[in-house]
Amino acid sequence: MLIANIPLLPERASEQAAQVDYLFYFISGVTGAGTILVFVLLAYLCTVHRRKREGEQTPRILGSHKLEIFWSAIPLVLFLVMFAWGVVVFDQGYAVPADAPEVFVVGKQWMWKMQHPNGVREINELHLLVNQPVKITLISEDVIHSFGVPAFRDKIDLLPGRYVTTWYHPNKAGRYQLYCDQLCGVGHSQMIGWIHVMEKDEYDAWLNGKRTETLGPTDGSLAWEGRKLFLKLQCISCHNQKGRAPVLEGLYGSTVPLRDGSSVVVNENYIRESILKPLAKVHQGWEPIMPTFAGQLEDKHLNLSEEEALIRLIAFIKTLGPGQTPTPNEKFPPPIGAPTDPSKLPDGGKK
Ligand code: HEC
Ligand SMILES: [Cu+2]
Structure with a gap:
């Protein structure tokens, strides 16, 4: 879809991203059109119904049920479409596929600590396999943080003392920015990192290298x-x-x-x-x-x-x-x- 490629938004690197964008374009389109309509009508009516001669009286208008119903029902339908569509997209963001491998993320002032199922740990970087849905379970060690990946159109607040879960389906290899999206203290702006989405060969090579490099002989999953x-x-x-x-x-x-x-x-x-x-x-x-x-x-x-x-x-x-x-x-x-x-x-x- 051509419109979805307007480079106003960050790159799209997950299945979810396109869904979020289409909804975003719909909402922006409808509200944008509404705004334009209001201003055009305003200018038009001001011109047409301006006072044309001295002493002209404004006619007394007592309202119109038809008009009222018209401008109530149409926005209602539009807003309900936004709501229902939003629920569907939101719901998808939480419906973690049962067989997705699970990566744990611990946030603290001011860094991200990741643990892969096989025991590999990373800081401020997360390597993922392309086209492989992955479950992310997160918790904070101190204050509220937010794990935000614009390219995935996903962010989730990390709370101290409670696990929260999201998931990604990365569909495009590349390097994407990770931000803390919740002001969390003086070092907040440094609480950033990278998500690396890799092709299978590259990912396996990375994982093996990282495993031998960081894990001892008795360390396991x-x-x-x-x-x-x-x-x-x-x-x-x-x-x-x-x-x-x-x-x-x-x-x-x-x-x-x-x-x-x-x-x-x-x-x-x-x-x-x-x-x-x-x-x-x-x-x-x-x-x-x-x-x-x-x-x-x-x-x-x-x-x-x-x-x-x-x-x-x-x-x-x-x-x-x-x-x-x-x-x-x-x-x-x-x-x-x-x-x-x-x-x-x-x-x-x-x-
Ligand atoms: C002194 C004995 C003892 C030790 C040591 C102990 N537990 Fe327990 N644990 C219990 C008892 C008794 C229960 C059940 C009563 C309860 O829910 O508190 C329990 C409950 C649990 C439960 C909830 C299970 C359920 O069926 O509700 C978990 C999980 C658990 N323990 C994990 C651990 C872990 C992990 C450790 C070590 C870090 C540990 N326990 C050490 C005695 C112990
Ligand atoms: Cu933070």
Whole structure:
């Protein structure tokens, strides 16, 4: 469509972008035409009905129902079209395809930290595969930020303490700007970065290179790193088959009955809350014995913040299927560079 190529807008690099643009053109067109109509009529009527001679009286006009209905109904229809069309486009922006790989983004003053499913981490840059829908789950470590990619016509606010989700279907290789779209402090204007959308070969080469460059021999996928944390933090001492705490297999997406008689569907936010505030929602039939892990998840040696550690634990718990709970006494070699100081462990290294 010719009109969609007017270079007033940023480049379009996702399936969503064209949809947003067509709606934008429609709204601009209708309101623009409305404005022009009003001003043309104003000029015309002022000229035609100007006072033509001294002492001329204005006729008394008592209104017209036909006219009123006419100028109420037409805008109503136009606005309803905008509304319905907007709902459809908005809805598409949230309907994440079920099989899309998930990238986690943590925003903080003033940088973006990305974690890919295979464990690769990036800062202020996000490499994506062209024509591959990708789910993006985001959280903030401090204040409200907004992850805005004009070329995808998508931006989403990051909130402290709560995961939010969006998705992209990049359809054009290239390099696109990433902005923080929410004034978030003095360094706000530096909270920018790049989205690289790559062809398959290029992307695989990048991913492999990045993996060998940044990941140690024992480092694995996000879920695997979460498994290591699960063992290291001794979650396994309760969450095993022995019955002190619920086994977490198949937890994600299930419905958990709570003590107070209500129930929740398990999502990322529930798991996060269960780890940081275990008493906020207690699983019915279990004792509230789980200690809070708030303040214990950060790992300065691995340069891993609390939110990033939580993301790993969640990635692990999400993929935990029947029979996959590690055995409680499983030994794990600490990854290279991991803290060896036992007092850093939640049980103070008593075990
Ligand atoms: C001292 C024993 C204990 C330890 C250690 C422990 N938990 Fe728990 N956890 C429990 C109990 C008991 C429950 C169920 C009662 C409740 O909801 O608080 C629970 C609930 C949960 C839930 C919610 C599950 C559900 O069915 O509602 C999650 C998720 C969870 N724990 C994760 C963890 C993680 C991750 C760790 C390690 C960082 C951990 N737990 C360490 C005892 C423990
Ligand atoms: Cu910001």
